[in-house]
Amino acid sequence: MTAGETGRGLLELTRPVNVIAASVLTAIGSFVAGGITEEPVAVAAAVAATGLAVGAGNAINDYFDREIDRINQPDRPIPRGAVSPRGALAFSLVCFGASVALAVTLPLAALAIAGINLVALVAYTEVFKGLPGVGNALVAYLVGSTFLFGAAAVGQMAPAVVLFLLSAIATLTREIVKDVEDLEGDREEGLNTLPIAIGERPALWVATGLLLVGVVASPLPYLLEYFDEAYLAVVVPAVAIMCYGAYESFADPTAGQRYLKYGMFLAAVAFIVGRAATMVAIA
Template identity: 75%
Template sequence: MTAGETVRGGLELTRPVNSVAAGVLTFIGAFVAGGIGDAPLMVAAAVGATVFATAAGMAINDYFDREIDRINQPDRAIPRGAVSPRGALAFSVVLFALATALALLLPWLAIAIAVINLLALVAYTKLFKGLPGVGNAVVAYLGGSTFLFGAAAVGGNLETAFVLFLLAALSTLTREIIKDVEDVEGDREEGLNTLPIAIGERPALLVGTALLVVAVLASPVPFVLGDFGVAYLVVVVPANLVMLYAAYEGFEDPTASQEHLKYGMFLAALSFIVGRLALEVAVPIAVSL
């Protein structure tokens, strides 16, 4: 293997699109909490810690999954020989160290969230991935916690960030369950014990739908508390409708369902950005009047 192929393999281990996307979610959490302008260095540290931690988690999961990937994903970096298992492990340790160094610059609550997330990332493949529903819940928590992490990093409005966390985590959990229903035949052949295999496809979809309904019911809280105005509702209501339809669709077409649920999740995140932007504009206008 050439040096260029090794570098490319190392980059592949980090899943750069996913890692950067996680950093963007942390930024949104800080923005929604109202702390971007007051603590730009804290925001940068939080975003960097998220990107490095996510990349490290991806790399170490590939290290643990290397034997399975030789069969199911032979083109990945470790099975094809671009990166050695020891090299992947060392790379993940370096990335975790960078994430830790940046996280230690943040307030204590953000540090606490970072510690929990780092432990979950390391333990995911070995402890949680094979447990019905538990692996899904860990993935959902990690995705949603990026919003809380961003808010905690700037000491902003945690109430609003928590609703965003709840909406993101529960909708992600629903999507993970639907994806498992979509993959049930292949997972059964590989000996995996996912939630649909353990309790049945329809009961699993009912669980996912119930979780999503909880998220939808919680979504108006920022408006009720007065944190956001009508602009927030204008976007979050259609997002809720898209996600609820996607959950209903999952009983007939899991593939289309999880794709449509992803669009609804994007709209839901956008609604918080719109709500915050509207607030940023409204306050100066009110002061000038």
């Protein structure tokens, strides 16, 4: 195996698309908290720490899943021989170490979030992944916490708390719908997801109930006067799309989770628009 193939394998272990997405979410959290221009060094450190932590978490998950992947995902770096199990573990530890080194330069609240997330990333595969709903909840927390981490990095968590909650709820809803979509394959692999444990339709009703909590909470940034009407103008259609996704998931989980993803993206845009409009009004 050449050095180039090994390098490509290590990059694949990190799931670059996931790394970029999580880093962008952290940057959005900092922007919503008003720290992009005021604390650019802290924002850069938080974004880099997030990317390294996500890459490390994905790599160590592949290390733990290497035997399953030899059957289900033989083209992944470890099964195909591009990276050895020991090499993947060492790479993950180096990335984790670099992430911690960056996190310790940030405020205490950001450091605490980073510490909790690092433990969660390591424990996900071995401890939580096989527990019905718990693995979904952990993934939802990790996605939502990227916004909170970005805000904490600039010392202004309050504006991002609602964004964290809404993102976590929407992610949990989508994770449950995805498990319904993957029901047959998961059952064949012996997994115990929420739809397998309680049934397909009850799981979808759980997902819908969670989303409704998010819908009720979505006006809070406006009611708390963090943002003005510009936020509402974007978040209302975002919520409508997500509600339609939850409805559609009962007939077609694949289409339903796709609409949920679109709505989540638009909801993130709503926070960006809300913060930008506030900055313009202040100026």
